[in-house]
Amino acid sequence: MSAPIIAIDAMGGDFGPRNIVQASLACLSATPSLQLILVGQAPLIEELVARHSGVDRSRLRIVNASEVIAMDERPSQALRGKPDSSMRVALDLVASGQAQACVSAGNTGALMALSRFVLKTLPGIDRPAMVAAIPTQRGYCQLLDLGANVDCSAENLYQFAVMGSVAAEALGVVRPKVALLNVGTEDIKGNQQVKLAASLLQAAPGLNYTGFVEGDGMYRGQADVVVCDGFVGNIVLKSSEGLASMIAARIETLFKQNLLSRTVGALAMPLLKRLQADLAPARHNGASFLGLQGIVVKSHGSASVQGFQSAIQRALIEIQENLPQRLHGRLGELL
């Protein structure tokens, strides 16, 4: 296999290019085969790179892009009005084969719209979905869609289930259990889309569809792949992030109450922070767009240096696992 090359949208996210450049250079030193292309305002990026010593410039390219897509910009504006945005140029590098993946911490809606426009969806897929790994009592589950599609038909949910199953397989899960997120586990529960998607999934050959799962069942680890529309998925994910932060804050307060508990608190806090990070996957590990003819990983807008590194790492795994090609093959069988 040739060396993996990842195009980085250096201008996206809430904190500008500083964190992104730092994370990119850290990945570059950690993975000797990796090549990166930093896309954005070249003079600014050059200056940020120059602050670091020992950078292997033979594996780092900087490509200029004059425009930046704002975090609150409408996707349609981003699509039509900014042909030279860092996000667009990074995706163009994937489309032209100069890179195998794109990582961005920018505007999610714009990234999805541009990805669809530039890379196109895989045959049989109407809409790409955003997926991330959520921790459960038994390990992890792949939750999708996380917000790319607020309104979904039963067919969309069906396609998400197929894509989530293939992604879980690529991550090493054997015969992943696929479930639809619902308000109950009985057949009569749920809205029309969910009920219809259930009947489509029951008839799907070669898919390990296990039925409906409730919100608590998801965290109990009842499924490896949990499917919902992007409205529900986004709210579940962000609520979970918020709840985990709240619990961590309360426990921190609790541990400050006396000397003995302060002592143990000091021991427990790193573990609690790790848990909290684990529970905010989009912020910390990046979320993948599935269903495109190329790899796109979305890092959280307010991701830390470490968070952005994890997103690059996820892109690297997907390159190694050849995810879009694997998806393409399985979709041919299943759709």
Add this chain to the structure above:
Amino acid sequence: MSAPIIAIDAMGGDFGPRNIVQASLACLSATPSLQLILVGQAPLIEELVARHSGVDRSRLRIVNASEVIAMDERPSQALRGKPDSSMRVALDLVASGQAQACVSAGNTGALMALSRFVLKTLPGIDRPAMVAAIPTQRGYCQLLDLGANVDCSAENLYQFAVMGSVAAEALGVVRPKVALLNVGTEDIKGNQQVKLAASLLQAAPGLNYTGFVEGDGMYRGQADVVVCDGFVGNIVLKSSEGLASMIAARIETLFKQNLLSRTVGALAMPLLKRLQADLAPARHNGASFLGLQGIVVKSHGSASVQGFQSAIQRALIEIQENLPQRLHGRLGELL
């Protein structure tokens, strides 16, 4: 004010009447003015009551109901096929004025369908909603709908917002901040129903509508009332329950690792359990049906004795606050 009288569906829930009878008798001793009517299979209930000593029978009636609605029974079946169910008879007692509230741990869908049929909705309300208090970093917020209505129009969401605001006022919140749960806070975010509901709420006089709130913002305490459809609300609530349980389990494991941490763990566990209980409001504190011409509180199917007691307590507060009448008055102004 006359003595509060509450009708208890003694047969609902996953564990049968034993917990419910025990919780009812505990409330009876704790609140000297309270009167209870236990509804269900009278010989069985009599036998369970007889196991307890010191019961003030002058404040306790047992009313026979020959049928029980199963937890997985279709609401339509419960409505048409079981005229003498414990749930139906308890609601009839409210409708006839013999009780001022009904508490049940039974089948949610059946309880909602029967409540609407027996008690009717308030003028201006198309569908009742289920609401519960969710802990946040700043206190509590009222989240609705929690699953009574899986598909909601913008008008439904608008009515939920009005009802939630009045309920929060009744619980002592001054000018409650009302928000719509959404996938972003910008105007362009969300599905059609949410966007349309936002424009209805912006135009509503006398309502402190503050815009969209995201899942993490809800737990940060950005609103006193958070409005969503029942599909989203149910999934958010159950995910939160599941996540809180998972975190509690992980922390418990963490504390078992060495002697020092075991010592503090033993001190911290009651606090963590309380936190966990706090984070599973439907299981522990009961959820109210809003928008009916009468008070109905739903306790979780697998509620503990204490959980069912909290549900009775919530019904008592709503009786004292005259919630349906307050709602009726405010709805006249706002709808």
